[in-house]
Amino acid sequence: MHQLAEPAFAEIEIKKSRFLGQLFPLHSRAEAREQLLKIRAAHPNAVHVCWALVCAGESGLDDDGEPSGTAAKPMYNVLVHKDVTNVLAVVVRYWGGIKLGAGGLTRAYGQAISEAFKIATLVAVESMSEIEIEVGFADESQVRRTLDKYAGEVNHVSYTETAQMQASIKQKDVTAVIAELTDVLKGQVNIRTGDELKLS
CATH class of the missing domain: 3.30.230.30 (Impact, N-terminal domain)
Incomplete structure (x- = not known):
């Protein structure tokens, strides 16, 4: 396409x-x-x-x-x-x-x-994927920096005890973004990708 x-x-x-x-x-x-x-x-x-x-x-x-x-x-x-x-x-x-x-x-x-x-x-046309990222409030800025690096877009954020961010990123970058966020946040992050979102 x-x-x-x-x-x-x-x-x-x-x-x-x-x-x-x-x-x-x-x-x-x-x-x-x-x-x-x-x-x-x-x-x-x-x-x-x-x-x-x-x-x-x-x-x-x-x-x-x-x-x-x-x-x-x-x-x-x-x-x-x-x-x-x-x-x-x-x-x-x-x-x-x-x-x-x-x-x-x-x-x-x-x-x-x-x-x-x-x-x-x-x-x-690059295929995009939806991902959901859940982090502590203090880590939201780090998530935004990482998404910016990969030209990702934050579509929505909701706050409860944590920050839940819905974002769109290029399909080809999904694995790299997950690996980078898991690394920089030392595992203190929950990430769900498109397929998991459909099941929930």
Whole structure:
């Protein structure tokens, strides 16, 4: 699975219609809405602004007036084929006066996004793991320092007789983080990983 390092753009012309293929890295439907508002404002004379969104739990498609299935679906198929996530694909169409037919539209919209991918920079998505760390209050700062070292993130902390910290870290760093915390805290720490959390 990959995601975009930065936006990418390409333009194709078919029978005098211009298709502007655009790819944007983002992480929510709300971000996608904002981006689409900007694009529509930048292209007031475009006849269609079609889009396909793939991000965690928030995918979506819109043909924006083109015949159903001829615009967003072929764009979405390119995203799936490229194995990308957290991406908004947009094609802005300027009408050229010649009808392309359903097959022509399907090819044009898919091709516009494929062309944008040719210049896009993709980066691998790192798998994250959830861990729960229980320590004495005095050791919380040491846990935070260790997590920072591995670019981990503290999602939640609750306090009872101890500090219970829920954190996200890269899957590949889980073993190293557990070993380091056990060492620096001389065993005075309880750590549960994703699989154990699911069982509890």
